[in-house]
Amino acid sequence: MKSYILRRILRALFTAFGVSLVAFMILHLAPGDPVKIMLGPYATEENVQALRARYNLDKPLHIQYLTWIKNIFKGELGTSIRYNRPVGELIKERLGPTLILTGSGLLVAVILGVLFGTLAALKKNSILDYLTTFQTMFWLSIPSFWLAIVLLYIFGLKLRWVPIAGMTSFSSTILPVLTIGLREQAWFARPMRAEMLEVLSQNYIKALKAKGVKYEKIVWKHAFKNALIPIITMIALQLPWIIGGAVVIEVVFSWGGMGSLLVGSVLSRDYQVVQTILLFISIAVVAANLLADILYSFIDPRIRTER
């Protein structure tokens, strides 16, 4: 198992390196001088030079990259032009709300998805099964920002059950979390159904029946647990999609998280913030995948007992 984990860590490190390269290169995609774009057309030559020197933009690319990485490790994430504040500070403020939103959204999505998928598999070819297939396709065909707007209109504006924006109380978290949960459960329901059916068709399920084990026990103790193992990896794989959805949902609900910070920074060309958030999100995804792999190896005895 050690070698398995070691291999995974190595792979995650390679991916993390690539991810940082991509985040770094974003700035250099800009047509023309990024500094001039950042400062706008009326910037004085003096200011342009100062900013260029601060970002080492006058140095060769690899030096720029290395300095950037070095500074990140030192905790110096640069300064936001829009807010004129350290990027680190901004992110620190925004991290909590984003974690609450994405975390609870993911939790709701996984619970609903696993539940629907399992029931659909157990009642295969029933109305429930077809409904599950249909509802998953239905939710995945709706842009999350539109779903957010529709829910906002119905429950916030018309029924006035929940506040329409901000993060003032528990009730203000319901709609954003529900939006993520409702839509993203579709990512888990179908794989869960497929895994469950796959496991139920295995020989050992027949053998369990042959020795007289109760149906309920076969389903919930054996089939469900076996089917759940691959879903752990699925969760990590779907994380980017869920984060992507959450970014837009933050904008719709005026949720003061990293997503709305990112969108605002992109629109105002606050590249330092954009780069840092990109790096932050992608490293989180890489870490989540690594975590899932390690978790997987602890849960699955076939890997755990491997030397």
Next chain:
Amino acid sequence: MISEDISYEQLKEEIRKLKRKRSSQANLVWKRFTKNKLALIGFIMVSIIIFMAIFAPLIAPYDPYKTSPLERFKPPSKEHLLGTDALGRDVFSRLIYGSRIALEIGILIVLFEGIIGISLGLVSGYFGGIVDKLIMWLVDVLRSFPIVVLALAIAGVLGQGILNVVIALGTVGWTSYARMVRSKVLTIKELEYIEAAKSIGESNLAIIFRHVLPNVLSTAIVMVCLMMPTALIASATLSFLGLGVQPPTADWGSIIAEGRRYLLKAPWISTSAGFFIMFTVLGFNFIGDGLRDALDPTSRRN
């Protein structure tokens, strides 16, 4: 193994025969697909949207760009099926014209990412080794970013406009194609007629173009249907966030964004635009689902 004493012509005939065997499998897939009712419904839905896009000027009751200050925020009625917007433009007409933009962008994105993905997948699968490792690393890296987030950043740096949206989503979204094509190439590489083609000394390039690519293409067409929903939703999201298509162009995403500002006063703007997106994407999802089932019937055995 093919014995050595048969002639070049015989060998070519063998290759043709083996290929025919594969095309009869394609027929079976097609038969399964056409039996799928949901796929048929999807096909009809997408056809409606395509029809709408092509004949927009004939179907749309009004000019989608003509503003009429006296007709602002008119709720849905006989004159304006889906009401009017803040500038008094007919929402229904704008949405019909919107299908043009949506399909245009969707097709461009899918083509763009398809070309990148298929080429890289072919190279990766066919040559293997360090090239394969490098490309797969790139796939891993790009998949660590949420598509919308990375495309948002790229489009933000490149600037607004349709072309930049296509470039941004294309450079990010090709990884699924590359993976699928690569695994397909890996199985094709083992087939007898590739062996045979190699044994008669065809070059790598010739083998890729004459034997591998045609086989991969069917997979790629399926991929296009599977990727279209992502492309449509992602481009709509960018427009919604103000980075894609710019007003006053009639685009579904930006119509939703405009309508959001008047949600209480004129909820029909945002909601009806969303229905159009949903309708189109659902159509493609039905088709994609049917194709997936047809290709892999074991996924819904008995």
Next chain:
Amino acid sequence: METLLEIKDLKVSFDTEEGKVEALDGVNLKVKEGEFHALIGETGCGKTVTGLTILGLLDNNAKIEKGQVLYKGIDLLKLNEKQLQQQIRGKEIAMIFQDPSTSLDPIFTIKEQMFEALDNNSDLTEEKKLNLIIEELKKVKLPDVEELLEKYPHQLSGGMKQRVMIAMMLSCRPSLLIADEPTTALDVSTQAQFLKVLEDLRKETKITAIYITHNLAVVSEICDTVSVMYAGRIVETASLREIFKNPQHPYTYKLLHSVLGVETKIEELQEIPGSVPRLINPPSGCRFHPRCEEADEICKIEVPRMVEISSEHFVACHKRVIE
């Protein structure tokens, strides 16, 4: 000897994408108490389906068209899932399968899975159950039982897994064991070991067994009675001795001679021409007629009935029965 299990005119079909498959078409079988009854035939002839039908373990696309499976006088086909689970499976009839590597749940220890087999014997204390399990595992000659209990299936060899399966099934003390090609997936030396275990168990427990196989060498080692299956029907049933010395059905004859035994000379080895028919559109009449050298018009038209041609020797062949 008493009849323990009797299958009467059993018909089972499957719905597949290509059409309806008539897997069993009028199977008649009598298994007597205490005997090892071999069910032999080529792959796809319906041996496994017969076994699964007895325990009600067929997949959802299977349909039992008609027939009876009488076990101790009760028709098992009339019992519902709950009754089968509580009263029959494990307790009365147990089954082991062809591939031991997939017969155990990969994520639970052997101990956990052995205990489950005793679920229906709730009157035993945990300690008694554990003792029983250890005893059973020792019976099948597994070494280091205590250590083995804590292991996961993938840590055992195929032979060990199959012995665990046997021990697990026998721990519920069934009267009938259905063994579906239990040695096919094992290598030759493990096979011999496994058969020895089975032989010893038989002496100790007086268990009855239906032994499904296509391996005639195995049959001659441990079985008393042999039923030969062909394309969803049983074509001949007789004692082991009768079958080997005096095979009546042309298919039985060819089957015996297609196998290279120790006493068979190479010249005698015959290949059966043709292949097992696909059961979507099975041949009319006697299903063997397209491959049979003796077949004539009647064989193509009429399904031959099973007839007792001498004591305890049944055969279904128009050419062997004078009416």
